[in-house]
Amino acid sequence: MQMNPKSLALYAGMITFAVVSYAIIADYGTKNLTAQEDISGKYVLTLESSSDCFTTAVPPLLVIGQSGGYLNADVVSSDAAPPVLRRALVGNGKLNGRVIEQKVRVESPSVALGSCSGKQPLLIEATVDKDMVKGQLTWQGVIYPFTGSKKVSVA
Amino acid sequence: MNLVVPSFFSIAAATGSGQLNIVLALLIQISIVIALSRVMGLLFKKINQPLVIGEIVAGIMLGPSLFGLLFPELSALLFPTETLPYLNILAQIGLIFFMFLVGLEFNSDNLKGKGDAAVIVSHVSIIAPFFLGSLLAIYLYPSLSTSAVPFVSFSLFMGAAMSVTAFPVLARILTERNLHKTYLGTIAITCAAVDDVTAWCLLAFVISVVRSGDMVSAIPTTLLAIVYIGFMLTVGRSVLNRLADYVEKSNNQKLSQLMVAVIYLGLLGSAMISEVIGIHTIFGAFLYGAVMPQRNIFVKDLAEKTEDFTLVFLLPIFFTYTGLRTQIGLLNEPSLWLDCVLVILMATMGKFGGSLFAAKLSGLSWRESSALAVLMNTRGLMELIILNIGLDLGVISPALFAMMVIMALVTTFVTSPVLEWIYPLRMFSEGQTAPTDTEAPQDPTPSYSIVVPLANPSSQDGLLTMALALALPQQQQTRIYPVHLVQLGDAYSFGSQPDQADKLVKEDQQRLQELVNSLKAPPGTLQPLSMISDDISHDLCRVAEAQQANLVLLGWHRPVLTHDFFGGKVRRIMETATTDVAVFIDRGLSLSANSKLAVLYSGTIHDRSALELALRLVSGQRAKLEILHTVELSRETRDLIALFREHLTIECTELTQDPIASLVEASRSIDLILLGTSAQWGLERYVFGQVTDELIVRCHSSLMIVKHHRQVTHLNALVVNAESSASLTLKS
Secondary structure: OOOOHHHHHHHHHHHHHHHHHHHHHHHHHHHHOOOEOOOOEEEEEEEOOOOOOOOOOOOEEEEEEEEOOEEEEEEEEOOOOHHHHHHOOOOOOOEEEEEEOOEEEEEEEEEOOOOOOOOEEEEEEEEEEOOEEEEEEEEOOEEEEEEEEEOOOOO | OOOHHHHHHHHHHHHOOHHHHHHHHHHHHHHHHHHHHHHHHHHHHHOOOOHHHHHHHHHHHHOOOOHHHHOHHHHHHHOOHHHHHHHHHHHHHHHHHHHHHHHHHOOHHHHOOOHHHHHHHHHHHHHHHHHHHHHHHHHHHHHHOEOOOOHHHHHHHHHHHHHOOOHHHHHHHHHHOOOOOOHHHHHHHHHHHHHHHHHHHHHHHHHHHHHHOOOOOOHHHHHHHHHHHHHHHHHHHHHHHHHHHHHHHOOOOOOOHHHHHHHHHHHHHHHHHHHHHOOOHHHHHHHHHHOOOOOHHHHHHHHHHHHHHHHHHHHHHHHHHHHHHOOHHHOOOHHHHHHHHHHHHHHHHHHHHHHHHHHHHOOOOHHHHHHHHHHHOOOHHHHHHHHHHHHHHOOOOHHHHHHHHHHHHHHHHOHHHHHHHHOOHHHHHHHOOOOOHHHOOOOOOOOEEEEEEOOOHHHHHHHHHHHHHHHHHHHHHEEEEEEEEEEOOOOOOHHHOHHHHHHHHHHHHHHHHHHHHOOOOOOOOEOOEEEEEOOHHHHHHHHHHHOOOOEEEEEOOOOOOOOOOOOHHHHHHHHHOOOEEEEEEOOOOOOOOOOEEEEEEOOOHHHHHHHHHHHHHHHHHOOEEEEEEOOOOOHHHHHHHHHHHOOOOEEEEEOOOOHHHHHHHHHHHOOEEEEEOOOOHHHOOOOOOHHHHHHHHHOOOEEEEEEOOOOOOOOHHHHHHHHHHOOOOOOO
């Protein structure tokens, strides 16, 4: 393709603009911007007080799917069907909420919990730090404090 | 269905292994996917949208955003998680073959000699959205990404994802509107081709950066990619050229199955090498297609052999796989929807705004610049390909993925209507050069003109002969436009690409010219037109309007009419044409002075037009005319007949009892019967009206059915001649 000097200069100018502007943006973003910690995954929970909805043999799992600061999550039995175990990871969990500086708050106005029948409001407030989670779960007006750790296999 | 499907699956599970279950589930899924994507594609075509939009929407409908939301259990049953990896594999194979097709249609000739405007617009249309995309990353990164994704990877990806233009969709829109040969169309195609190559190279670079972690670590991958591109452009192209030589020298000059296998092996090899290098399989597939020698046998044959299975079977699976991953429900907060709007705005500002100002600076008018910018803003499935890669790599989160999918849909969906609004088709046609203008007659405004659509080779001679017979009384001042509209196939096909469509039109023009040359007509009387059309009826009416035709003369090929509820294209043309329409049913007519014509006159305005056409025909042939009237002739009609009776044999006979049976009987001794459509033809389920349809079926002679449109007359010049000289000046 034959180009006149004016077009060539414009072409070079545009490339330079793109490279320089991107370098500035990348430099600014790398130095100044921080995204939320990646907390997505499955956490095996240990409830401090017993719940009829879960047995000790089959502990509850907190499954968190993350889109930056936006979360969706599920609390399910660890022996639940694979689609149920995975649905929050692909963004289809029953609980929605946010994570701000590793503080998690997810809730649903009506959801079933473990083997308990009937749907009730559910709220989870917790802190996630280095693959460990600690917080409380409120269901049917009862507060269940819990701790948990991340399962290594996320699949 | 809730009851049937579980039992179906349980039977499968009980009778065979889990593998059988998965195979059955996959077959059911694919059947649903293909059926729904075709249905949605056709529905979207009805509202003048590219078929691909309907297919993408079908995919999203099958996912959690609609089907999964409304029927979660059935959705989980029909699309069990276990089958998703298999769907993914099919989708990935589909993408490899699709990108190969995209590469095949990339013709570097598009980039040659297109001037400064194309160069400037193409580069600005990449740089501006890339810049705005990476700028938007500053805002989105803290809220929609995680620390697992470095900002460099995120911003690079956002920039690349904003820069893409859907070349296939754009090319299709241009070709369908016959714009690909206009200055604007040429620039748009050039820009889209440049964007295509740049976007895929950019994406390859982004993937290497994402996989390596930072730009420095990506250097080896980038260098390897450059070496591979160089290898393919030199050694790869040379080997493929030799292969093309071999095919062309083979006995039947066609790609044998062995050759296709060799080429496909090369394609898979290229995809594998690019994956091993650390870019993506699709880049290798695109590159392999792009270096294919652009020879007719090689490229056309290969594209035709590849595209049907890829586009009908594999690509809808990719759309569904995308749909299954698209969770519009994730946008469950107003702030997320605001982010989504921002993504759409920035994408449009970058692509539309950048192209608009670049085109304006290059000397195009605001209107042309806007039209070009709208076309460049089309993202289509190319965006989906990039987004899926981003989601696979973990660069973008599911919520951002959903936003970007919505952005891709919106920008593609608005293209056709906004383009029509900014630059209506009629404006393009005004600016277009008609293919036969070089042979324009000396008299630019003929006193009488007929548009003759030619669709069926078996009837085209008869139609043109009839048109010439109608022209006979004023041969020198009459123009006949034989029109053949080339309809493209499916929404995306190699044959619908601008270059290929051009070839089709040229071949068609050549055939029409040969047909015209075979007829004995004064020079300049017959002026063939050939063009691409997506809506035959609409475009024919547009041609008739543009040529200020007095008559559209159609053929009729269906044997039975009486139970035709729609009447197809004929009915649509009759409804929308702004001139008279005559439908000629040829039963071996050969007009001469010995011919006997009849007009069935029942007093409607359509009968009056039929009478006028009959007078034209008998004036030219000096044939006999009988007017069979079921009502008393009006004074005006009687005067008209009297004027022509001085030199022609015209009889009037009143049909008193059972006019239909009388006419059917009379048709045994008549060569051609002309009659108008029924007065209420448009309100009935019959094509021309109940009586007319019945006559068509029962009469033995040839027929011409006429539908009148106001302000059209067929006798002006003849009557003036007759009155001024007190006798008709007949030219035979």
